[in-house]
Amino acid sequence: MTNSPEHELLLELQDLIVGTGSVAEFLGGLSVSAASALSRSAGTAIECGVTLKHGRRTATVGGSTDRAVELDRIEQQVGDGPCIAALKVKQPVLLADVRTDPRWPDYQQRLIEEGVQSVLGVPLELSQGATAALNFFSPVTDAFSKAVIDEAVSFADVARNAVGLAVRVATAEDAADDLSAAMASRTAINLACGIIMGQNRCTQNEAMDILIKVSSHRNQKLRVVAEEIVTKVSGAGPTTYFDM
The missing domain is CATH 1.10.10.10 (Winged helix-like DNA-binding domain superfamily/Winged helix DNA-binding domain)
Structure with missing residues (x-):
């Protein structure tokens, strides 16, 4: 019997939990898998950063590349954007064209300087008072079609339990x-x-x-x-x- 893509992803994430030594390291591996999945779906290079909110603290904790981590941190510095908005509204938030969208001008100007043209934020609802979001970056406008967004949401749905487990393990270790x-x-x-x-x-x-x-x-x-x-x-x- 052939395993479904969702099952294969779950096995991959379980291996990540076992094979990594920290939540940040695990989420870094998760972001690589997420970026790879959406790059295939979108037909263009996609980078992914991961934001974790635990209590009142929100921070970038992983990325598919060093650049993805820095791009995600720009939003933390500015204080608003699609990823932070996705955490608040608990649903995907799309920034299809950074040059024409009026919502976050300061943030979007920074993205233009970095060569990013579109962004997608996708939340992951966790337990233990924590939430996370995947922040996807593309160098082209309108990279995130409905099909690509559905792919991102599907990935997040599968990843949610694995991310929650990693956070719970880390919380228990800290305690x-x-x-x-x-x-x-x-x-x-x-x-x-x-x-x-x-x-x-x-x-x-x-x-x-x-x-x-x-x-x-x-x-x-x-x-x-x-x-x-x-x-x-x-x-x-x-x-x-x-x-x-």
Whole structure:
């Protein structure tokens, strides 16, 4: 049985998730596949940048070429354009001719300087409070016919789950890193307080006050002062259970 193009794309994206080390690297590979698919459909060279919005932060995180990344960043710098609009309205936004469309004059002037004549923004609805958009760039006007736009939407539909999975994995890894850092910091502070209590025969609250005063006097973070105290006494830095 022959696999459908959608199935082949899904397998390709799954391989990307496994074979890349970060969301940015994965989205870079995704943009290469997207640009290739639309170039075939449009019959002309298409470049693709990927914008990821997580919380209040919107940033370009990948591109089929270095130039595509820079083109996508122009829109972030200007603050508006088809890709950002697509994220807001949750549907494709077409800029068929940068020389005649009246919507984003500053952005379009920058595109003209870069030799870009038409742009298509296609959103990807994700979970975890994140959204993404594919930003396609063409050197010719009216490159994005209805058939090409349908191809872009179809690609986005297939890619959505893979992109969402990559974002969820990265979010979980970031949360684990934050938790590990917090635990390490708390371990160092607790150990330092214990040392101060033993040396000064004081209460835990009094030990914490001493630690805070030293931190303020040295203009160092509390965790750094605590780690120095533990290292000076034990000859080694503090270790959490999960570091062992």
